[in-house]
Amino acid sequence: MFDESKQLLRRAAHRLKVTVSGRARVLPDFVIVGAQKAGTTSLHHYLQQHPRIMPPASKEVHFFDTNYAQGLDWYRGYFPRESEKRVLSARLDAPVLTFEASPYYMYHPLAIERMAADLPGVKAIAMLRNPIERTWSHYWHEHRKGQDALSLEEAIAREPERLAGEAERIRAEPGYFSYAHNHFSYLDRSRYAPQVQRLFDVLGRENVCLVKSEAFFADPAAETEKVFAFLGLPAAGGIDYAPQNVGSYGDRISAETVARLHALLDPDYQRLRRIAGTGFDWFEPRPA
Numbered sequence: 001m002f003d004e005s006k007q008l009l010r011r012a013a014h015r016l017k018v019t020v021s022g023r024a025r026v027l028p029d030f031v032i033v034g035a036q037k038a039g040t041t042s043l044h045h046y047l048q049q050h051p052r053i054m055p056p057a058s059k060e061v062h063f064f065d066t067n068y069a070q071g072l073d074w075y076r077g078y079f080p081r082e083s084e085k086r087v088l089s090a091r092l093d094a095p096v097l098t099f100e101a102s103p104y105y106m107y108h109p110l111a112i113e114r115m116a117a118d119l120p121g122v123k124a125i126a127m128l129r130n131p132i133e134r135t136w137s138h139y140w141h142e143h144r145k146g147q148d149a150l151s152l153e154e155a156i157a158r159e160p161e162r163l164a165g166e167a168e169r170i171r172a173e174p175g176y177f178s179y180a181h182n183h184f185s186y187l188d189r190s191r192y193a194p195q196v197q198r199l200f201d202v203l204g205r206e207n208v209c210l211v212k213s214e215a216f217f218a219d220p221a222a223e224t225e226k227v228f229a230f231l232g233l234p235a236a237g238g239i240d241y242a243p244q245n246v247g248s249y250g251d252r253i254s255a256e257t258v259a260r261l262h263a264l265l266d267p268d269y270q271r272l273r274r275i276a277g278t279g280f281d282w283f284e285p286r287p288a
Contacts, residue, residue, distance in 0.1 A: 027118070032103070036189060039211075043101070112199060126210050
């Protein structure tokens, strides 16, 4: 009840901010679009420490997926005032950027096209984690919160049934929210190839930065500096690269389940390597 009251107060405060200054606020220059459970919270934390990046009021705004009906002024309410951005840019004598990170965007059936329409020329950053590890992490996140009582093996077996028709309904009814599509898409969200191809096709390959999560976890400074370079920013010192939002897991996946996931994901994995390059080399492709 207390958390619900706090959420209502935050929403009321946001509505007031939008009413008073919505149109005086900027829209983001770049967006972290996914993938869920791939390190987006850590990347968001590191990027916002750059002196030429102004953070949003909230990491996950979820405008282009679940809040699109609220309108652009509502979205602007999460970003700095245009005057604030202009003053900081003048003080630094260099352009200043702002951003947000909503990891459902990359997978949502309408989000990327909405971004392209409302944020022309926007840059997108997508983090790609070992698809088997991402599937397990996503499942455990839902299971631990009591949102899915099935075992991983049962959830994977029932995923086609749970997701049947949901993406099509979202496209047909833009205001529809699919709980199953958002929460139970363990395997389908780990099929990166169609998601990456869509980013390239809709936003332009030159506007998309792909980050391999394992490289990012191993050397966050080096990988974050590559993102800065993609954004046209110099490297920045003094950034706290402590890991963020590190989850804990139950029992590890059995070897049999790993082999099953490998077989289910391998066609997409091979396609991804053709689209994005062989650097995304989490496991050996199975023989054709």
